[in-house]
Amino acid sequence: MQAAFLIHRALRGLLVLWLVHLMTFMLIRLVPGDPAEVIAGEQATPEAVDQIRESLGLTEPLPVQYWNALRGVLTGDLGESLFSGLAVTRLLLDAVPPSLSIALGALAFAVMAGVLLGAIAGLTRGRIVDRCVSALAGLGIAMPSFWVGMMLVTIFSITLNWLPATSYAPLARGTGEWASHIVLPAIALGTTVAAEIARHTRGGVIDVMEKPFIRAARARGATGAQLVLRHVLRNTAIPVITVIGLSGGTLLGGTVVVETVFGISGLGNLAISSVLSRDYPVIQGYVLLTALIVVVINLTVDILYGVVNPKVRKR
Amino acid sequence: MTQSQQHPPAVAAVEAPALVSRRSTLRTPLRQGTAVAALVYLLLVLVIAVLAPWIAPHDPAAQDLSNGFAPLSGEHLLGTDRYGRDVLSQILSATRVALVSPLIAVGIAVLVGIPAGLLAGMRGGRTDSALSALADTLLSVPAIVFALAIVAVLGQGLTNAMLAVGIVLSPTLFRVVRGATMVVCEETFILSARAIGSGSVRIMLRNVLPNIAAPVLVQVTLLMAISLLAEAALSFLGLGMQPPAVSWGSMLRAAYESQFDAPWAVVAPGVAIVLTVLSFNTLGDALRDALSGGDSND
Numbered sequence: 377m378q379a380a381f382l383i384h385r386a387l388r389g390l391l392v393l394w395l396v397h398l399m400t401f402m403l404i405r406l407v408p409g410d411p412a413e414v415i416a417g418e419q420a421t422p423e424a425v426d427q428i429r430e431s432l433g434l435t436e437p438l439p440v441q442y443w444n445a446l447r448g449v450l451t452g453d454l455g456e457s458l459f460s461g462l463a464v465t466r467l468l469l470d471a472v473p474p475s476l477s478i479a480l481g482a483l484a485f486a487v488m489a490g491v492l493l494g495a496i497a498g499l500t501r502g503r504i505v506d507r508c509v510s511a512l513a514g515l516g517i518a519m520p521s522f523w524v525g526m527m528l529v530t531i532f533s534i535t536l537n538w539l540p541a542t543s544y545a546p547l548a549r550g551t552g553e554w555a556s557h558i559v560l561p562a563i564a565l566g567t568t569v570a571a572e573i574a575r576h577t578r579g580g581v582i583d584v585m586e587k588p589f590i591r592a593a594r595a596r597g598a599t600g601a602q603l604v605l606r607h608v609l610r611n612t613a614i615p616v617i618t619v620i621g622l623s624g625g626t627l628l629g630g631t632v633v634v635e636t637v638f639g640i641s642g643l644g645n646l647a648i649s650s651v652l653s654r655d656y657p658v659i660q661g662y663v664l665l666t667a668l669i670v671v672v673i674n675l676t677v678d679i680l681y682g683v684v685n686p687k688v689r690k691r
Numbered sequence: 692m693t694q695s696q697q698h699p700p701a702v703a704a705v706e707a708p709a710l711v712s713r714r715s716t717l718r719t720p721l722r723q724g725t726a727v728a729a730l731v732y733l734l735l736v737l738v739i740a741v742l743a744p745w746i747a748p749h750d751p752a753a754q755d756l757s758n759g760f761a762p763l764s765g766e767h768l769l770g771t772d773r774y775g776r777d778v779l780s781q782i783l784s785a786t787r788v789a790l791v792s793p794l795i796a797v798g799i800a801v802l803v804g805i806p807a808g809l810l811a812g813m814r815g816g817r818t819d820s821a822l823s824a825l826a827d828t829l830l831s832v833p834a835i836v837f838a839l840a841i842v843a844v845l846g847q848g849l850t851n852a853m854l855a856v857g858i859v860l861s862p863t864l865f866r867v868v869r870g871a872t873m874v875v876c877e878e879t880f881i882l883s884a885r886a887i888g889s890g891s892v893r894i895m896l897r898n899v900l901p902n903i904a905a906p907v908l909v910q911v912t913l914l915m916a917i918s919l920l921a922e923a924a925l926s927f928l929g930l931g932m933q934p935p936a937v938s939w940g941s942m943l944r945a946a947y948e949s950q951f952d953a954p955w956a957v958v959a960p961g962v963a964i965v966l967t968v969l970s971f972n973t974l975g976d977a978l979r980d981a982l983s984g985g986d987s988n989d
Contacts, residue, residue: 388827391824392824392827392828392831395824395825396828396832399828400840403840403844404844406844514972515965515969517972518916518968518969519961519965520961520965522924522927522943523943523961523965526943526946526947526950526957527961529950529954530950530957534950534954625833628836629833629836632835632836632839632928633924633927633928636927637947647839648928651839651842651930652847652929654843656843659839659840659843660840662836663832663837663840666832666833667831667832670831670833671831
């Protein structure tokens with residue numbers, strides 16, 4: 377049964393990817409007026425406009441354009457940037473490491489802070505600690521990630537001078553160097569997700585604590601850390617995994633603003649600069665890559681459900 | 692219903708059994724207190740938005756280049772920016788944008804999401820499958836990413852940015868309306884309305900719409916918060932509000948650009964955004980509790 381379920385989900389993911397590709401393909405053709413003229417700008421010579429039209433393949437009939445685009449995607453060719461002339465696939469892949477670093481850092485921070493705070497709140501339900509954590513979570517959801525980032529820079533980089541304010545250091549320059557550039561962006565990016573995870577962990581812990589098997593475990597003498605780790609947290613994993621899965625999109629979207637704050641040249645920065653310069657092939661490739669990542673994350677989450685909860689497997 | 696849409700309800704189902712026993716007598720008044728505070732704050736923002744030109748201590752656009760980055764003082768309660776413009780006056784006059792721009796986005800989400808959701812929920816079948824697949828697709832890409840792509844096509848500027856945000860938020864509202872409509876359509880009074888010969892449009896307007904108003908109202912309130920955050924993000928990126936006009940998001944952009952000269956200038960506009968977003972969220976949660984009769988997780 378599980379295999380059938382996963383195949384169904386995978387096919388659905390492919391359908392979504394195809395629709396996203398179709399949408400990004402249509403998007404550039406929906407540009408009011410002549411897209412080539414819009415891209416070239418007002419002072420462009422007719423030759424320059426023609427050249428852009430040619431390089432975008434806009435001179436071909438629409439079905440041919442679509443067929444070429446689809447064939448390109450399937451062979452990993454997303455066209456060339458209108459400005460640098462570099463392959464879009466290359467540009468995107470080069471931008472992945474910094475974005476992946478801060479997204480994974482953000483996820484690690486969010487899971488640690490969220491599960492810890494959420495579990496504490498759930499176990500001290502109704503008391504002052506719980507109230508503080510819940511208020512903090514509400515605040516975390518309301519704060520724009522780029523603002524959190526700027527506040528962190530003001531406090532930790534400019535005032536205290538503890539951590540660098542800008543740029544990214546590749547792993548090749550040493551783990552410490554890399555980590556010191558990742559910490560602040562990761563916290564800025566992960567705050568919202570941490571708040572979501574805290575809320576769901578709290579709710580999950582409260583639910584589980586009222587279940588008969590917890591009373592049974594207590595009756596058998598399970599106490600303190602053992603009770604929480606073995607019985608409570610394990611059973612709150614499902615809602616938490618769901619939130620983590622849904623946060624993949626939040627984190628990817630968040631990199632756009634957080635990378636700007638910290639001057640990191642990752643996917644988000646690439647996206648912004650291509651929007652500002654109307655580099656459509658890069659934008660199309662970026663949207664498609666984002667959709668691909670989200671679809672893969674969702675599939676992974678579906679598989680994880682089965683690993684964590686044997687009941688799901690038999691569905 | 693498609694598989695991917697089942698996860699959030701599945702979580703709700705896991706949490707549902709404990710709902711009744713978890714209600715506490717102490718929490719309810721406290722919650723009402725914060726909801727009232729949120730409402731009072733939002734009304735205050737509304738009043739400020741209307742009266743901004745008269746209550747701002749200075750002209751928000753008046754430059755005084757010799758007095759740039761002035762610290763907090765009696766004359767300038769929140770200091771001045773790079774060009775010597777009064778920060779408090781800027782924040783007060785930007786309250787209009789902070790209310791109007793989310794209204795544009797939410798308005799578009801309402802215009803697109805509600806009719807589509809009603810149609811999918813009442814018709815079911817192929818119509819539902821097609822619209823749901825479209826919604827799934829839009830939701831599979833992070834909202835800000837799709838908004839960027841749309842802004843790339845429409846061009847920069849606040850109106851275009853909020854148009855993009857509205858399109859991106861439509862699927863969220865669509866799902867809420869579709870789900871609620873499906874539940875309502877199972878009710879006997881819909882059957883009896885059909886039996887007495889009411890047409891689909893009449894049933895939609897007279898019977899379905901009033902009965903899905905509660906979840907829609909909750910969702911709209913929460914979308915106001917999301918839209919304000921989106922406006923701030925897009926203006927911060929330079930794709931929304933264009934200078935010399937200011938929004939809280941574009942003020943943060945200016946603060947970012949002069950962060951090493953005036954590191955604390957990021958505080959005030961950010962606090963304004965956080966308080967407003969928090970108020971919309973609190974109000975939305977309180978509405979949900981009040982309208983659904985039970986309380987949610989906290």
